[in-house]
Amino acid sequence: MKQYLLSVCYPAGSASPPPAALTKIMSDVIALQKDMQAAGVWVFSGGLHATNSATVLRHENGNIVLTDGPFIESKEQIGGITIVRVPDLDAALLWAGKLSSATTTPIEVRPFMEHAS
Amino acid sequence: MLTRFLGDIAFAEEAVQEAFVIALANWPTTGIPPSPVGWLITTARNKALDRLRREASRPERQHAAQLLNEVEQPEEHDVHDDHLRLIFTCCHPALAPDAQVALTLRLIGGLSTEEIAHAFLLQPTTLAQRLSRAKAKIRDANIPYRVPDAAELPTRLRAVLAVVYLIFNEGYSTSAADRMLRTELCDEAIRLGRLLVALLPQESEILGLLALMLLTDARRDARVRGGELVLLSDQDRSLWDETKMEEGRVLMRICLTRNRPGTYQLQAAINAVHIGSPSAANTDWQQILQLYDQLVAIAPSAVVALNRAVAVAEVHGVERALQLVEAIDLPKYHLYHAVRADLLRRVGRTADAASAYRLAFENCRNEVERGFLMRQHQSLARH
Numbered sequence: 001m002k003q004y005l006l007s008v009c010y011p012a013g014s015a016s017p018p019p020a021a022l023t024k025i026m027s028d029v030i031a032l033q034k035d036m037q038a039a040g041v042w043v044f045s046g047g048l049h050a051t052n053s054a055t056v057l058r059h060e061n062g063n064i065v066l067t068d069g070p071f072i073e074s075k076e077q078i079g080g081i082t083i084v085r086v087p088d089l090d091a092a093l094l095w096a097g098k099l100s101s102a103t104t105t106p107i108e109v110r111p112f113m114e115h116a117s
Numbered sequence: 118m119l120t121r122f123l124g125d126i127a128f129a130e131e132a133v134q135e136a137f138v139i140a141l142a143n144w145p146t147t148g149i150p151p152s153p154v155g156w157l158i159t160t161a162r163n164k165a166l167d168r169l170r171r172e173a174s175r176p177e178r179q180h181a182a183q184l185l186n187e188v189e190q191p192e193e194h195d196v197h198d199d200h201l202r203l204i205f206t207c208c209h210p211a212l213a214p215d216a217q218v219a220l221t222l223r224l225i226g227g228l229s230t231e232e233i234a235h236a237f238l239l240q241p242t243t244l245a246q247r248l249s250r251a252k253a254k255i256r257d258a259n260i261p262y263r264v265p266d267a268a269e270l271p272t273r274l275r276a277v278l279a280v281v282y283l284i285f286n287e288g289y290s291t292s293a294a295d296r297m298l299r300t301e302l303c304d305e306a307i308r309l310g311r312l313l314v315a316l317l318p319q320e321s322e323i324l325g326l327l328a329l330m331l332l333t334d335a336r337r338d339a340r341v342r343g344g345e346l347v348l349l350s351d352q353d354r355s356l357w358d359e360t361k362m363e364e365g366r367v368l369m370r371i372c373l374t375r376n377r378p379g380t381y382q383l384q385a386a387i388n389a390v391h392i393g394s395p396s397a398a399n400t401d402w403q404q405i406l407q408l409y410d411q412l413v414a415i416a417p418s419a420v421v422a423l424n425r426a427v428a429v430a431e432v433h434g435v436e437r438a439l440q441l442v443e444a445i446d447l448p449k450y451h452l453y454h455a456v457r458a459d460l461l462r463r464v465g466r467t468a469d470a471a472s473a474y475r476l477a478f479e480n481c482r483n484e485v486e487r488g489f490l491m492r493q494h495q496s497l498a499r500h
Contacts, residue, residue: 090261109258111258
């Protein structure tokens with residue numbers, strides 16, 4: 001089994017959907033999460049607040065320095081993440097397809113490194 | 118497999134090709150045997166034996182014949198499945214198209230990195246990196262080594278056929294200087310097509326693609342004369358390869374009986390109509406237009422619309438075709454400008470035609486075609 005990160009991608013310049021559409025998206029996403037859990041593939045998922053709510057922390061000259069905002073300033077944003085545990089990329093892509101339909105956005109599918117556990 | 122025993126790839130390939138030709142001659146009437154790969158291997162082996170008996174010296178003959186007789190019929194299902202798994206993995210849509218092409222040529226075509234790099238006019242180091250990244254992606258993202266299931270097969274097969282066709286087109290749009298090298302790509306694409314037919318004989322689009330490649334490749338010796346491009350209508354038809362054309366026609370006949378048309382079959386049929394006429398003047402443009410209408414219905418695209426317009430010009434007149442072409446948006450496609458230029462020339466808009474040929478030239482990256490387009494431009498610009 002492998003774990004994959006499914007990231008909800010908001011393309012540059014995309015606006016928030018109108019309230020009615022947003023309600024449908026939320027209910028579709030929740031329904032999909034239940035399906036993933038029933039199938040035994042769901043590890044974690046959650047929506048993210050916009051990047052202006054982010055903070056970046058780094059060590060500089062022995063001090064901790066905080067910066068207001070995301071690590072990468074870009075017009076594209078990650079709106080949420082889902083982690084699935086599946087046998088291979090094809091299985092991850094199948095779930096990513098359903099997630100993409102639910103969120104109406106592109107989904108980036110990225111494998112986690114294996115680690116000795 | 119035969120190569121292992123005969124030690125000579127060309128010899129083994131000829132034997133396989135002979136077997137294939139027999140298959141194509143008989144299978145339309147007898148039907149495809151239950152294990153086509155097994156049949157091909159057996160027949161090829163027998164052909165090789167026949168040839169050995171005729172040509173090799175006595176000790177050589179005995180030795181080789183002995184080895185051939187020892188060839189175990191492989192677990193046909195395993196060989197078959199293994200090839201399919203490999204092809205579908207190399208052509209996985211999560212890999213970039215140029216990575217799919219490189220992997221297919223390397224792992225299934227068996228071409229060396231240098232050969233592939235040379236054929237695509239790349240540095241071997243660039244190609245080696247591309248292959249290495251593709252293999253890393255397969256490993257890290259865990260692209261599975263399997264044949265897609267029935268639900269995904271149509272989409273995944275389209276990707277495989279697109280790769281094979283891309284390889285063929287890369288080889289076919291050759292520059293005069295690299296000609297010898299590029300025909301290897303056409304040959305390789307056709308070989309891959311034949312392999313796919315043997316592995317998945319029930320998929321009509323594979324037969325269609327192979328027919329398309331054969332019917333196109335049959336014309337390659339007539340395409341360039343003295344380093345210059347020769348249009349289809351001006352080609353010396355005696356230079357067309359009759360064997361390839363016949364093989365293409367046989368495939369088309371099988372496709373017609375199945376009546377499950379698809380884009381490659383339709384494109385092959387269009388080629389067959391072009392080739393079928395004794396001369397360019399006798400071309401059945403009505404039928405070609407009907408085939409394009411079918412193609413537009415199942416796979417509409419700007420390029421198909423453009424090619425259809427060429428047929429429209431012959432059937433409904435140049436003005437009508439010009440109207441269609443003006444509505445198509447393909448500013449970077451050199452053939453768009455070339456088609457438009459030809460139509461403009463035919464309605465007497467010489468200056469506009471000359472400009473269009475110039476645009477075609479500017480958007481074209483093939484040396485032989487550029488030469489052709491520049492000459493067209495110059496001949497009109499002189500008016």
